[in-house]
Structure formats: C-alpha cells, structure tokens
Amino acid sequence: MTIDSDEPIHEDRLWSDGHWTARVIKNEDDDGWAVAMHLDGGSEPALVGPWTMGRDKKNPKPLDTNAFNTLVKTAREVIRRSEQQLHAQxxxxxxxxxxxxxxxxxxxxxxxxxxxxxxxxxxxxxxxxxxxxxxxxxxxxxxxxxxxxxxxxxxxxx
The missing domain is CATH 2.20.140 (q64v53_bacfr protein fold)
Known part of the structure; x- marks a missing residue:
C-alpha cells in the first residue's frame, strides 16, 4: 500500500505525511474498527491495532494530528524491536x-x-x-x- 503523492493527506480515515500512512479499516473480527500504519514502500503494514469508535458508536473516530503522530511513534518502535529481535537471532x-x-x-x-x-x-x-x-x-x-x-x-x- 503506497500513496503516490508526497502531498500530505488529512482525511477522516486516511492520513499521510508522504512517508507514513494511517488508514482506518473495518475490523473483520468484530463490529469495531482498526488502524493500519504503512511505511512508504512497504507491502505489509508495520502496525495494525484497534481504533476508537466515534460518538455515534457505529463509525470510527476521525484521524487527527495527535493520533497520527502517536501511531507513527508506535509503528517506529514496533519496527525497531523487530529489527533488534532479528539481529539477536x-x-x-x-x-x-x-x-x-x-x-x-x-x-x-x-x-x-x-x-x-x-x-x-x-x-x-x-x-x-x-x-x-x-x-x-x-x-x-x-x-x-x-x-x-x-x-x-x-x-x-x-
């Protein structure tokens, strides 16, 4: 999953800074929502986690700057730990x-x-x-x- 533009995208369910992309997706396991974080050029998400429901309890909470920055930090940590584990192996x-x-x-x-x-x-x-x-x-x-x-x-x- 890649975004073709380096232009930032700030939509309720899609947020990108040209390097990282957060996409809110329907959680196939239940009625909730999940967010997938992709690093530019990566075919698989670096992080997938639950996403908060909105006030109507049916739709997801919209992405925002603070949430996106937290997701980027968490995804970077997941990648770093994965690299450390592989190096140790x-x-x-x-x-x-x-x-x-x-x-x-x-x-x-x-x-x-x-x-x-x-x-x-x-x-x-x-x-x-x-x-x-x-x-x-x-x-x-x-x-x-x-x-x-x-x-x-x-x-x-x-």
Whole structure:
C-alpha cells in the first residue's frame, strides 16, 4: 500500500505525511474498527491495532494530528524491536577464558533466499580478530562449543 503523492493527506480515515500512512479499516473480527500504519514502500503494514469508535458508536473516530503522530511513534518502535529481535537471532556471542586471555567468540548468520551463511570468529579483549571460519548456519554457539573451537586451534568445526 503506497500513496503516490508526497502531498500530505488529512482525511477522516486516511492520513499521510508522504512517508507514513494511517488508514482506518473495518475490523473483520468484530463490529469495531482498526488502524493500519504503512511505511512508504512497504507491502505489509508495520502496525495494525484497534481504533476508537466515534460518538455515534457505529463509525470510527476521525484521524487527527495527535493520533497520527502517536501511531507513527508506535509503528517506529514496533519496527525497531523487530529489527533488534532479528539481529539477536542472527548474531550471538559468548565469552571464554583461555589461560589468562579472555576471548569473545561470535557467530554471525547472514540470511539469504539462496541459502544462509554463517561465520564464527574469535576476538581478543581489544576486539582484534584472532580467527574466522565459515560454519553451517545451524551451528549452535555455546560456551562448550566455543571452548572446543579455541582448543582445536580454531579449526573449522565439523
């Protein structure tokens, strides 16, 4: 869903600043209303939530500047949290101590439609990379697997 114009739109059920668009829609699950927030260029809404009924208890409350600004802030937060969750799923690290050295072992997975790839790396206390190897994206990073990798002299895990 995109609006072709960069001109602001301020209608009762459609509000756009050229970057974000709020559209009040009939809630298919009940007799109420919902609002869908779309980021320009996005095919799916970034946020869908319930919308307040108007005074007649049949029609939705009209959109206004304050409501739109609140919806934009909420939609941005939803996107930010989603990005943080994805980053956490794809990037893991553990700390291990070997002798008197503390190492950070990091696993970074790069998703791809053709097939994900993953890299395992060892960094010293100054974030200097000591080793890097490719691993299957299914590799499970744990303290035990990190210590075993360090003990092997950073050989590619099997």
């Amino acid at each position: 794809l990037n893991k690290n553990v700390n291990v101590t070997v002798g008197d050295k503390r190492l950070r072992i990091a696993l970074a997975i790069v998703p791809d439609d053709e097939g994900a790839t993953a890299t395992l790396s060892a960094l010293d206390e100054f974030d200097e990379e000591l080793a890097r190897v490719s691993v299957p994206p299914t590799f499970k990073l744990s303290i035990d697997s990190a210590q075993a990798w360090v003990a092997s002299g950073f050989e590619r895990p099997r």
